[in-house]
Amino acid sequence: MLDNLTQRLARVMKTLKGEARLTESNIADALREVRMALLEADVALPVVKDFIAAVKEKAVGEEVIGSLSPGQALVGVVHREMTKLMGEAHQGLNLAAQPPAIVLMAGLQGAGKTTTTGKLAKLLKETQKKKVLVVSCDVYRPAAIEQLKTVAAQAGVEFFPSSPSDKPEAIAAAAVDYAKRHYFDVLLVDTAGRLAIDAEMMDEIKRLHAALNPVETLFVVDAMLGQDAVNTARAFGEALPLTGVILTKLDGDARGGAALSVRHVTGKPIKFAGVGEKLSGLEAFHPERMASRVLG
Numbered sequence: 001m002l003d004n005l006t007q008r009l010a011r012v013m014k015t016l017k018g019e020a021r022l023t024e025s026n027i028a029d030a031l032r033e034v035r036m037a038l039l040e041a042d043v044a045l046p047v048v049k050d051f052i053a054a055v056k057e058k059a060v061g062e063e064v065i066g067s068l069s070p071g072q073a074l075v076g077v078v079h080r081e082m083t084k085l086m087g088e089a090h091q092g093l094n095l096a097a098q099p100p101a102i103v104l105m106a107g108l109q110g111a112g113k114t115t116t117t118g119k120l121a122k123l124l125k126e127t128q129k130k131k132v133l134v135v136s137c138d139v140y141r142p143a144a145i146e147q148l149k150t151v152a153a154q155a156g157v158e159f160f161p162s163s164p165s166d167k168p169e170a171i172a173a174a175a176v177d178y179a180k181r182h183y184f185d186v187l188l189v190d191t192a193g194r195l196a197i198d199a200e201m202m203d204e205i206k207r208l209h210a211a212l213n214p215v216e217t218l219f220v221v222d223a224m225l226g227q228d229a230v231n232t233a234r235a236f237g238e239a240l241p242l243t244g245v246i247l248t249k250l251d252g253d254a255r256g257g258a259a260l261s262v263r264h265v266t267g268k269p270i271k272f273a274g275v276g277e278k279l280s281g282l283e284a285f286h287p288e289r290m291a292s293r294v295l296g
């Protein structure tokens, strides 16, 4: 069992009792511990470097007040900076659009897009009383369309059927038209993912985005990807004007370093966290709690 960051810092900063101020030299060892803790939590190296630089800038010169030890003061700075980097407060979905509000789900195959589409549908239906339609534009995997149909039934929302012989944009246009004519509040559009980033997939989702003009474009990413989440996030962030991120599989062992990396790379808020395979396993993402998890 690894020691948490607070314990580690207490150890390296023991020698500093009575110091009234954090200085570059008295926090050097502690920053090395912070760096190690972040790497162990699977935060990508370039992100760790930027973060450490930011913490150093904030910490140096900080007064150690009252009963705090220098170690505690530094933990405070680290925690604050991390919460800030993760986006301060929870941000929900933006559905402020002429109905139907269109939400486009993007991400690699296996990230959890279809499951998350079902989770969001259930959440919007149950907590916001929205009339929700879901559609799959994954014309390559008939099983994916079937999976969304099953998930929609479980969520108690309507499923718009799609045929693998149609083009994704045509399916999307038909779903929008249907949603308008039947007064749906929200249309959730599930898309095809590949096992790795490829140009064809990116072109397709860009075309879908242009055709749909969604109010939310959500990047769904598996927290277990750890450091690899960075490259995926960068590719999707460059291809699409993302409005938010959903980090899945946080119920697993992942320490959550991917959260910091993805946020840093895309600059977009992580809006929800997937915490289980069931449709009830979706939670609002809270930066402060995530900071505690990453720091251990």
Ligand code: GDP
Residues within 6 Å of the ligand: 107, 108, 109, 110, 111, 112, 113, 114, 115, 116, 193, 248, 249, 250, 251, 252, 273, 274, 275, 276, 277, 281
């Ligand atoms: P897609 O290919 O992106 O549509 O991914 P799926 O929705 O099919 O999900 C891939 C796998 O991840 C499935 O076995 C899901 O049950 C599982 N999954 C999705 N989200 C979560 C989550 O938050 N926690 C866990 N433990 N499993 C998840």
